[in-house]
Amino acid sequence: MTPIKKYYWLFPLTGGIISIFGLFIPVWYSITAYEEYLWIWGLIEHISVGGVFDFLPPELLIPGLITAILILIFSIVIITFALFISRGKKLRFSTEKLWLIIGILELCILIIYIIATDIGWDSYSQRINNSVQDFWSIYNFQFGLIIPFIGAALSIIGAIIGKLSKRENNKINSKS
DSSP states (O other): OOHHHHTTTHHHHHHHHHHHHHTTSOSEEEOSSSOEEEOTTSEEEEGGGTSEEEEOOHHHHHHHHHHHHHHHHHHHHHHHHHHHHHTTOOOSSOHHHHHHHHHHHHHHHHHHHHHHHHHHHHHHHHHHHSSOOOHHHHEEEOHHHHHHHHHHHHHHHHHHHHHHHHHHHHHHHHHO
16 A cells, blocks of 8 residues: 555644644735735734724624634634544544545635625625725735645545555455
8 A cells, every 4th residue: 555545644634733724824915005904803903003903893803703713613624533533433424524625615615705705895885985896906816825735635646646546445344
């Protein structure tokens, strides 16, 4: 058995750790004269006014908090079951299916978060200015938004490699 097939659980483990790490890196930054960094869980840092920290308005805070909590829960589940597999524990269900489902859910949640951020910004700017300013003309994504996508992809890759290696093992065992 090749090392990749033997240690396939490292992909989801790394993906889960990376996804949690991504929660501590800003996901948006301002590309206008006002330099700001926004985190997925609702923190904003106003660099241009002396590095003041604040929380986002509710229209942006709520979708971000929900997304951050779900990513944290999903990542903990992925890490936990990767550690079970690394220790050779036999489980009643397929961890590969669990990793695949959670990875896909994490990808969907991140896409929904991006859409909800745009909708929340439209609602916030209309409430404040009575005009809708385009979120994408003010903010651009940062590495903190990409990291959870990478983590989810690693979970999915680990699930696929694990599934393929188990099929290969079953074929070898059935021939014996």
